[in-house]
Amino acid sequence: MNSFLEKGKEIEQEFAKTQLTNVVWATKEQDMHEHWDVQGVCDWIGDDPLKFDVKGMKKYNRHDTQTIQKYTWIESRNVHGKPGWIKGQADYIVFERESTWVITNRQELRELVNEKVKEKNYSIGKGVYELYTREGRQDLLTLVPFKDILDLELTWNMPK
Secondary structure (H helix, E strand, C coil): CHHHHHHHHHHHHHHHHHHCEEEEECCHHHHHHHCCCEEEECCCCCCCCEEEEEECCCCCCCCCCCCCCCEEEEEEECCCCCECHHHCCCCEEEEECCCEEEEEEHHHHHHHHHHHHHHCCCCECCCECCEECCCCCCCEEEEEEHHHHHCCCCEEEEEC
């Protein structure tokens, strides 16, 4: 578990170092309860400091060896049954991909996911826009195609 957390921190630091100025790191409590990792100014978004929640590449199944590049998991409820990061206080969610950062407005992404899950009649499963809970946990996840995220108005696909 520790290496998983260390890898996440490395990804957050890489994003902040290459994309932000005036960096302020979230406290452990802010990270856990407000769901943001780093605050800073991102020149191509504007002059104001914004909060970012940085997500590493995901796997379809936890024990897979390869990450998925066409999709990502969105967390509506965390493993403890509390509001997930899509309901957090970050202004933007940052998704690491092989050669880019996909930066998207959290609220716009949340609205997309809510709309698509509703269109699928809140189907349960592990498919696109279906609601999925891992066995023995209280989380609620939804698989979302990156092509839909990239179509959102407030989304950037920035080279690493």
